[in-house]
Amino acid sequence: xxxxxxxxxxxxxxxxxxxxxxxxxxxxxxxxxxxxxxxxxxxxxxxxxxxxxxxxxxxxxxxxxxxxxxxxxxxxxxxxxxxxxxxxxxxxxxxxxxxxxxxxxxxxxxxxxxxxxxxxxxxxxxxxxxxxxxxxxxxxxxxxxxxxxxxxxxxxxxxxxxxxxxxxxxxxxxxxxxxxxxxxxxxxxxxxxxxxxxxxxxxxxxxxxxxxxxxxxxxxxxxxxxxxxxxxxxxxxx
Numbered sequence: 576x577x578x579x580x581x582x583x584x585x586x587x588x589x590x591x592x593x594x595x596x597x598x599x600x601x602x603x604x605x606x607x608x609x610x611x612x613x614x615x616x617x618x619x620x621x622x623x624x625x626x627x628x629x630x631x632x633x634x635x636x637x638x639x640x641x642x643x644x645x646x647x648x649x650x651x652x653x654x655x656x657x658x659x660x661x662x663x664x665x666x667x668x669x670x671x672x673x674x675x676x677x678x679x680x681x682x683x684x685x686x687x688x689x690x691x692x693x694x695x696x697x698x699x700x701x702x703x704x705x706x707x708x709x710x711x712x713x714x715x716x717x718x719x720x721x722x723x724x725x726x727x728x729x730x731x732x733x734x735x736x737x738x739x740x741x742x743x744x745x746x747x748x749x750x751x752x753x754x755x756x757x758x759x760x761x762x763x764x765x766x767x768x769x770x771x772x773x774x775x776x777x778x779x780x781x782x783x784x785x786x787x788x789x790x791x792x793x794x795x796x797x798x799x800x801x802x803x804x805x806x807x808x809x810x811x812x813x
Contacts, residue, residue: 608669610668612635614634614673616632616652617631634648635672661679667691668692669694670696671696672698674699678704680704681705686706695710696720697720701719732784733787742760767788772793773795776799796813
């Protein structure tokens with residue numbers, strides 16, 4: 576849902592006639608835009624969760640809104656090679672949306688072909704799939720949905736800490752191999768309580784991780800070029 580809200584919000588603002596962000600008149604109210612989305616296929620899993628919007632079938636949850644505004648929305652997972660669906664639609668596309676998990680690699684060659692292209696949007700974080708120099712020279716806007724997955728990453732980091740401290744992976748391998756050597760696992764399995772944990776950086780993700788570690792009664796440290804808000808620092812105890 577976070578990705579759906581973020582992508583919808585970003586696309587609405589970028590295609591809104593009230594904005595004047597782009598010099599290529601992206602926001603002309605009567606102009607019909609062609610938006611191409613490149614996502615992975617959800618296949619049978621797309622039917623299991625209506626909020627699974629990051630796939631081809633979910634189309635970021637913005638198809639109905641885009642089409643209601645008169646825009647054309649093409650969604651595909653086919654992105655490799657000059658005969659791909661992506662290359663087929665690039666020449667007259669105005670907006671290209673991609674994700675970090677199934678990125679559409681936007682090379683200088685592809686940018687040259689895309690004469691109408693105005694915006695390269697990542698539904699998530701990152702732009703390493705885009706030739707930024709070529710995009711800048713072509714006057715394209717390269718954007719991302721900042722903060723869209725910070726909760727997911729913070730929770731994932733907490734999971735990894737617990738997996739490491741509890742020596743979970745070797746125990747799992749023992750179990751699937753039909754072994755039962757308690758000592759082989761327990762001699763390197765520890766409680767998180769009382770441990771000192773530090774983060775290198777305390778930005779959006781770092782703060783969320785520290786907040787989630789507080790209930791474990793750890794000694795929390797952080798290193799950042801900017802000091803945390805004193806009230807938040809006191810609340811977290813870092």
